Ligand SMILES: O=C(O)CCC(=O)C(=O)O
């Protein structure tokens with residue numbers, strides 16, 4: 001038994017009007033090919049990035065195994081200068097290392113103040129900002145963050161969702177992206193914004209029997225491709241080669257709906273977080289009943305929610 005697999009749609013050389021009309025409104029992921037992403041395509045070699053970056057330290061995930069696992073926390077956070085992150089991620093055997101010579105690296109840039117500010121590469125990496133052209137598919141005032149993503153060959157990032165529309169610009173290296181629609185959330189065994197099914201290619205079906213029901217959308221991004229990831233679509237990423245990407249999140253809904261304290265772009269929207277909170281309180285109230293009653297009313301609540309969402 002396997003999941004139903006679909007290919008992600010592809011569009012070529014799409015412009016702003018077509019993006020809005022044929023891609024964004026469909027609320028489905030789409031690979032955009034043949035886009036002008038600027039000189040970074042040819043310029044961003046390991047040498048260029050490491051020679052031109054400032055001295056600042058970055059926090060990077062370091063892992064002994066390529067599949068990062070947020071449940072067993074099989075990775076460390078370590079500080080390294082940006083130049084060192086790029087150099088180490090680009091090779092598979094290291095002379096200097098934290099765990100062992102074959103460790104894997106994953107870097108996601110953060111804001112100036114990591115707790116309160118979102119990443120903006122224009123501010124954190126001004127020397128590289130003119131190299132990359134971000135398609136103007138959204139109004140300037142909706143911009144939320146731009147994030148560097150650098151990964152060792154083989155590195156796999158867990159399945160998660162973000163709450164904003166997203167353009168993932170693959171600058172170097174190939175990457176497999178697997179996506180699941182928000183409507184299949186029930187089959188993904190969520191823990192916050194992440195799926196507990198850590199191995200999507202060999203899922204433990206005794207633990208996660210319904211995972212098989214999730215529709216799986218696949219694509220392989222080549223250098224220069226852009227993937228549109230609509231808000232709430234789950235995504236799991238494997239770097240098939242050492243890769244450099246930049247992703248851009250923007251607020252596709254009214255700004256007041258978003259949590260003001262959200263450096264990562266993954267905090268649930270305010271009404272969603274409030275509803276979840278109310279639900280948790282309701283479940284606590286149910287605990288006042290004996291099991292037989294609690295179970296009965298929990299089922300009535302599920303029926304009510306199902307009626308509303310399907
Ligand atoms: O490409 C990656 O490394 C992760 C991308 C991602 O999670 C995102 O753009 O939201």
Ligand SMILES: [Fe+2]
Pocket residue numbers: 160161162235
């Ligand atoms: Fe993401």
